[in-house]
Amino acid sequence: MMEWQQQQQQQIQNQQQIIHHLQNPEDGIGNGNGGLYVKVMTDEQMELLRRQIAVYATICEQLVEMHKAVTAQQDLTGMRLGNFYCDPFMASGGHKITARQRWTPTPVQLQMLERIFEEGTGTPCKQKIKEITMELTQHGQISETNVYNWFQNRRARSKRKQSVPAQNNGESEAEPEVESPRDEKTKPEDIMSLDNSAPRAENMYLQSPEIWKF
């Protein structure tokens, strides 16, 4: 990722040289010509320009594509977020709403949640969620979804913490995280490599090396 940006920079620098040439035609490019005032370029210079311009056209196209891809992703993933804080944005008076995007439990709520979690069955059914939510609302803004998520995360992370302590025990791999319990999850039809996005960006950098040859 950094790579292509560097290359882009180089391109731009390169281009700047061209511009410099244009701006300082002391190289003998330009001269007067009778009543018709013209600038004169050698074939080489002309070719250079052509190629340089072609390079820019390519770069811009690529950048547009890349940006399209990136923003498409963000737009779609943002769609879900958009409901909270993006929809009413800017609409009123151009003032940012600056709504909080993420619920944060108050200390009191947290305490109560922890207590319920420890004593509870660990499977807070829907009805239970409702109750808890009702109760916690007394101590601050909260929704059933918040409670649901909280228990989900709490359980998942409580569970993970247990497997981590037994990490460097008999396992000599430099690999940080692998899931041992359900390792057979490579079960369905295909191994899906999600190299869909990364490699695509890779050959996006500058796929026309010959253009650099001049």
Added chain:
Amino acid sequence: MMEWQQQQQQQIQNQQQIIHHLQNPEDGIGNGNGGLYVKVMTDEQMELLRRQIAVYATICEQLVEMHKAVTAQQDLTGMRLGNFYCDPFMASGGHKITARQRWTPTPVQLQMLERIFEEGTGTPCKQKIKEITMELTQHGQISETNVYNWFQNRRARSKRKQSVPAQNNGESEAEPEVESPRDEKTKPEDIMSLDNSAPRAENMYLQSPEIWKF
């Protein structure tokens, strides 16, 4: 958002015309000149070229910056994913690299899925799934199971979203501080920054009048 892309396209088209002119100097630009073969341009043509090139330089710089901003957050994770399969560790230990992560739709795929979901019958029958999968394969690795799951999840969650529209909101008691000093966070928000980028792109083209002065 769409706006600047269109303008980009226009720019590119515009540029292509220039290239065309360069490649087809039937406009009387070029002529012979004794032993030194040169191309000749009028001042106007030269000026046009200069401007065009300058515009490209500016656009590229701006695009690089924009892209940098947009991807600063998200493409780091993308790179991280990239490491999983391009990983040199593959050869080192002969150790299992434990299969891929879960499938993630590419932006294009997501777009197409969303479109189908909205317009479609909502009942992705077996045959339909096959078709969709075939089509989406053109844009990245995907399996019928992926498509199936996606529709299942999409429907279920879309449904739940309606029953519980009240997602969440601000903190608890200490929220009322609306326009507090720290409210003006310097931290760029992804979606917002994109929105900002659009207007910025708008004045990208000619925002440096001095560049036109030469």
Added chain:
DNA sequence: CTTTTATGAATGAAGG
């Protein structure tokens, strides 16, 4: 102010 960590939320996949 920048970097790291903790954690609320989103989502692909499995089970029933």
Added chain:
DNA sequence: CCTTCATTCATAAAAG
């Protein structure tokens, strides 16, 4: 279909 789990993402909070 619905629920549940596991993983990932993004960001508020904490650390430097």
